[in-house]
Amino acid sequence: MDKLNNIIEEVLLKEKRNKFTFLTGAGISADSGIPTYRGSDGIWVKGTKFHKPEEFGTYKYFTEHQEEVWQYTLFRKKMIESAKPNKSHKILADLEKILNDRFHLITQNIDNLHRRAGNENIYEIHGNYREVKCSKICNKIIPIPNNITGKDIKEELRKDEINALKCTECGNWLRPNILWFDEYYNEKTNKRFSSLKIAKNSGILFIVGTSGATNLPLEIARTTLKYGGYVIDLNIEDNHFTELLKNKKRALIVRERSSEILPIIKEQIEKNLKKTI
Template sequence: MATTHPTADPEAVRRAAQLVADARRIVVLTGAGISTDSGIPDFRGPDGMWTRNPETEKLSTIDHYLAGPEVRERAWRARMDHPAWRADPNPGHTALAELGRTGRLALTVTQNIDGLHVESGLPTEKVVEVHGTMRQVRCVGCGITSPMQTTLDRVRAGEADPPCQLCGSILKSATIFFGEALVAADLNRVFAAAAQADLLLSVGTTLQVYPVADMVPIAASNGASIVIVNGEPTPMDDLADVVVLGSISEVLPAIIDT
């Protein structure tokens, strides 16, 4: 079932566009909502992956994942069929990539693991994937990383739970599982960027996942303008100068009119 969004208020779009046009050091925070129009469902929404199949969430819990090969076998099958492999960046991603080319986008911080910001043309050094990336695998033993598709080819060839070819330990996607810590250096970088921004643009996130959601009050307390673009209200709307509710792939290009 397709997600329905409210019709964006034209005046809110105009005000948001003016703030973006006037800003010179923009930091963007994105969540699952920016990728839904690329065909990637969110996790906890009405049609979310974990809503439709609560057992799937356990596959992203590190203790559960390490507990037995049958769990990992299910996880590898799920990875092969993930909708991200069939997804392309949508106009929302493209709008941010165009903003990046103006030189005014200091950093894009994303909670997404799909890699579509880089696919859209944002340079990797301007993107922080705080929850990691599904496009790589990491060994829990030696820590080596390698392309996800290389390991998925091994699964397709018959290895149900492929081990690390270097040390023989367990492989997982290079995402942050429940029970794993976020990368401290990444958090330091994103919070510093939020403190130095003159505008923080929050896109497609419920702003309920911490500590990353703290970027909004950090930016606001340091004098930045706050623009929130989402399909539904968030708990931090009262901190925003402008809130735009609507389809992100429709309204974001109008807000970012480079």
């Protein structure tokens, strides 16, 4: 871990492009009991009893099966709401307090666990389950209606829930404010440009629990490297970032669980911060 410590020390001494950015994915929530999508034990690989992501996780499928998609979405919502932030979430919340405005968190997760752990400076690039928006032309993002709660997998929508899930302006279905597999990143929902600006000013980008299977996370990593930042891949398996980082001088690959490596990173940051005072 000497190389990691040296990188942290170097970035803490920089006056520009000195942000500490953490890019997180489903792997960081696995210890909270939420299945990953693309890990070796994820629902992308195994599916569920009733659905696979490539079936329900598209805008096209939603336009044809709104009630079914909402039924499954509310099943996932119930699972997420019953989960609790784990050790890794709490360490990232601590690091935000330690680093203040030098800390940024970009997450692919829609589970709200980072926010519940105490993080505030969060960019949710895949959206979240706290909000909905019109599925057609209105596109206004609003909090999910109060009467819409999590459900069991076979529990159907009530009539009052169906009514609450219709846009008050145009009458079309509301949809979860999340990124589906057949959609593109934008700034309004996905903070595309904001996250790339953060990457440009990052002295270190830590990649935690994500395989980089979608294009914006990879673009964030490329941007950090392009502008002279370090990229540290903290995952238990090789992934799409592995090829990108291979033979790069300003890259480091660490094959450890986030619960094991994040405490070390926190300790190294605290130790090196004391040196700069």
